[in-house]
Amino acid sequence: MPKTPTMKITELTKEQQDLVPVYRDKWMQIGLSCEPANRGLAEKWCREAYIAGGKQPPKQIIWADSPLSGGIIYTLMRDQKFKASVRASVRDSVWASVRDSVWDSVGDSVGDSVWASVGDSVGDSVWDSVWASVRASVRDSVWASVRASVWDSVWASVGDSVGDSVGDSVGDSGY
Numbered sequence: 001m002p003k004t005p006t007m008k009i010t011e012l013t014k015e016q017q018d019l020v021p022v023y024r025d026k027w028m029q030i031g032l033s034c035e036p037a038n039r040g041l042a043e044k045w046c047r048e049a050y051i052a053g054g055k056q057p058p059k060q061i062i063w064a065d066s067p068l069s070g071g072i073i074y075t076l077m078r079d080q081k082f083k084a085s086v087r088a089s090v091r092d093s094v095w096a097s098v099r100d101s102v103w104d105s106v107g108d109s110v111g112d113s114v115w116a117s118v119g120d121s122v123g124d125s126v127w128d129s130v131w132a133s134v135r136a137s138v139r140d141s142v143w144a145s146v147r148a149s150v151w152d153s154v155w156a157s158v159g160d161s162v163g164d165s166v167g168d169s170v171g172d173s174g175y
Helices: 014-033 040-052 068-076 080-173
Strands: none
Touching: 068 080
16 A cells, blocks of 8 residues: 655644644753653553554553663663573583582582492392393203204104115015
8 A cells, every 4th residue: 555645844834833832841941850750651552652663562561760870771671681691601611510510520520430339140030030030041042052952953863764774674684
């Protein structure tokens, strides 16, 4: 949708010129006032101004006691992301350093102590149990394999030998 051209004011009328001191005095009085602000009304108008300008109104409005403190708050909030990033980086670095240091000093001594007291007895018990199970399994498997192989070999050899001998004897006897 094309924009409607706006009129540019290049001169004030006599009536407008006569009202300049009135509005100047009014806004000077407002600007120099030390009375408490009607914050609810001010926030409402602020939000309406954003909407009228086609912008999202702020989610939060922060009040300051003076323009100087407002500027400081603005600067701190503007730099908040940078500071949060630095804070996270420092936190991560410190945590890594502490974790490594604690692990190096405590982890090794605790690990050695636990291994010495628990590791040996548990290790011996587990080793004995695993070794007995593996030994029995391997023994049974090897024994079955060797027995079958030897039996087949012996049977074939004895069978051939006995068969030939019996065959010869039976053949010689005339059967």
